[in-house]
Amino acid sequence: MTLEQPGRRSAPTLEAVATEAGVSRSTVSRVVNGSSQVRPDVVTAVNAAIAHLNYIPNRAARSLANSQTMAIALVVPEDTTRFFGDPFFAQIVQGIAQGLEESDYVLNLQLASASSPSAKTIRYLLGGNVDGAIVVSHHSGDDFFTTLDATLPVVFGGRPYYPELHTNNYVDVDNAAGAAMATNYLVGLGRKRIATIAGPANMQAALDRSEGWSRALRDAGMSDDLRAQGDFTVASGASAMRELLDEAPDIDAVFVASDLMATGAIAVLRDRGLAVPGDVAIVGFDDSSAATGGNIGITTVHQPSLEMGVEMARMMLSLLRGEPTERECIMPTRMVIRDSA
Amino acid sequence: MTLEQPGRRSAPTLEAVATEAGVSRSTVSRVVNGSSQVRPDVVTAVNAAIAHLNYIPNRAARSLANSQTMAIALVVPEDTTRFFGDPFFAQIVQGIAQGLEESDYVLNLQLASASSPSAKTIRYLLGGNVDGAIVVSHHSGDDFFTTLDATLPVVFGGRPYYPELHTNNYVDVDNAAGAAMATNYLVGLGRKRIATIAGPANMQAALDRSEGWSRALRDAGMSDDLRAQGDFTVASGASAMRELLDEAPDIDAVFVASDLMATGAIAVLRDRGLAVPGDVAIVGFDDSSAATGGNIGITTVHQPSLEMGVEMARMMLSLLRGEPTERECIMPTRMVIRDSA
DNA sequence: CTGAAAGCGCTTACAG
C-alpha cells in the first residue's frame, strides 16, 4: 500500500519508476522509448515498476525535451455542416483515426466555418503545436496551405489544387477515370442523353470527375452539353436535377459526382413521375452509405474511403519517421451496380 | 535584419523577447499572461518585442510549468458513420468549436469505433493529457465516464444516463416536453392513430422523447400502442415505418424522434403511395438540415443545436476557470411548422 | 549497457 498525499494524488514520474526499479532515470527513459541498448533483465524490472505504479509519461515534458508534439492536426477547411453531412468524410476520418490508433499520435481537430482556416488555426499550426497536418476537403483560393506545407509535413485527402506546393503528399483515386467508367457504363446501357451533375468548381476532384464524364462522352461521339453544377449536398443535387430537366426533358441518364447529390436528384425525378432507372438512369460516385440508405440502391463508383483514410494516416506516419515515401497514393475505384442504372 | 542560423530557424523564446524588450523573462511571462501587475509602458515595450519577433509561446513548456494542457477532448462514443451522418451533431460540434474559438483551448478528437471509448482514448484521458472532456452522444452500458468524471471536468451533450456520476454537467433540451408538444400538435390536427418511431433504448434522449409522446397520448385519452424503434439513422426510420404500416395500416400520424429517421419514414410512405401529410402526418425532432433537405419540408421540434454546442463549450470553460456554474443547462424547444404535418 | 548532468521553454513563489 502506497502512501498518498492528501487531496489530488499526483501522477507517478520517471523518477518514481527509477527509484522503484533501482535504476537511473536515463534507463527508465530508454525502456519507455524502446531502446535496444538495455539489458533484458533491466527491461523487465523497469516494466514491472511501470506497471506497478501505473506510470504514464507526461506528454508536455516529453514534447519539451525532444520537440515533438505527438499530435497531428486534422484540418477541415470546409463548412462544418457540409463536412459532417457527407458520409464519405465520415469514412475518411474514421480511417485516419484507425490508422493512427496504434501510434502515439493524437488528432487535433481544426474546424473552419468557411473554406479557409481560422486565424486561430493558422497560429496553432504554425506555432509548432503539431508535428504534421492532414487536410481533408481543401479548395482552391486559399494559399495558406502552400505556407503550411513548407513548415510541416502535410498530407492531403484528394489531390491538392496548388501547383506551387513544395511537397505534394496526397491520397486520392483517379477521379477522371472513375467518372469515365461510370459514363461508359451508361453509354453501354444504350443511353443517349447523358447529363452530369458536377461538384463545386473549386475542388479538384469535382473538376476531374466532370472532365472524365466529358471525355467519355466525346470518345463515344456524344455531346457533353448537359451539365449542371452542385456543391456535393443533397439539396444542390436536387436543384441541379431540376435545372437539367427543365433544360432538356429528354435526358435519360445522369452521372452525378457524389452519392449524396444523387439522392437529391433521384427524389426530384420521382417527384416528377419519372422512373429510375426506367426513364432516367443514375450513377453516383463514392459508394458511401448515401448510396444504400434510400428506397433505391444507387449504382455508383466505389472509392475505398476508409482505406484512403488509413492510407493518409500511414503516409503521415512515415513522413514523420522521415522514411522515404511516395508522395502520391492513387487508390482503385470500381463500379458497384445496384438499382439506379 | 536578424541573423539566422543556417537550416531550420528555431522559434523565438521568452528569453529572446526579454532581451529585445530589455526586461526579465518573468516580466515577459506576466505580459503574455495578461497580468495587471506590470507597468503600462513596459507592457507596451514587451508587446512590441513580441510582435516584432513574432513570438508564440511554447505550449509544451507552458503545460509542463503549470500543468495545464489547454486541450479539451471531444469524445465521441459512437459509431463514426452514424455520428458524422447526423446533421444534428454537425451543429453541436460546430457550436463547441465556436464556443472555444476565443479561448486558448484546442479540441482533441477522440473517436470510437463502437459505443465505448478505445483503450487509447481511456489512457489518453486519464493520463492527464487534457484539462477536460466534452462527451457527445453517450449511451448507457458504459461506466467509464463515471470514472472519468471523478478525474476531470466533464460536460455531456444530453443528460447522461448514469445516476452515479459525481458531477453531472450537461446541456440538453426537455426532450419529453418537446415530444409531448409535437404529439399534442398532432392531436390538435385531429389525428386519431398516432404512432412513434423512437430512438435507441440506450440513449436517454430517445427514452425521454418516447415518454413524452406516450404521456401526451394518454393525457388525450388515446392509446400509445403504436411504437417502433429505430437508431436515429435514415435506414432505421424507413424500416420502422414499414413495421408500423404493416402492423396498423390505419395510422394517420407519426411522431418521429429525429428528422433523419423522419426522412426515411417519409420515403417509405411515398413509396407505398401514401400522401404526407394527407394520409399520414409526420413530425420530426431536431430541426436539422435533414428537415429541409428533402422534397417536403418536415414539421419538427426545433432544438437550438448550435447554441447547445456553444453552451457546452461555455460550461466547460467556466468549470476550467473554477467558476461556480449551474450543472444543468436546459435549452428551449419550439415547434417549426412546415409541410409534413 | 548505464548514469550524472545539462537542457528543453515556460511559470511562480520569493525577495526586494
Add this chain to the structure above:
DNA sequence: CTGAAAGCGCTTACAG
C-alpha cells in the same frame, strides 16, 4: 512593479 532562481518531467549527448 520587477528580477533571480527553482522547478515542471522528460531526453540525450557524454563519459565510463
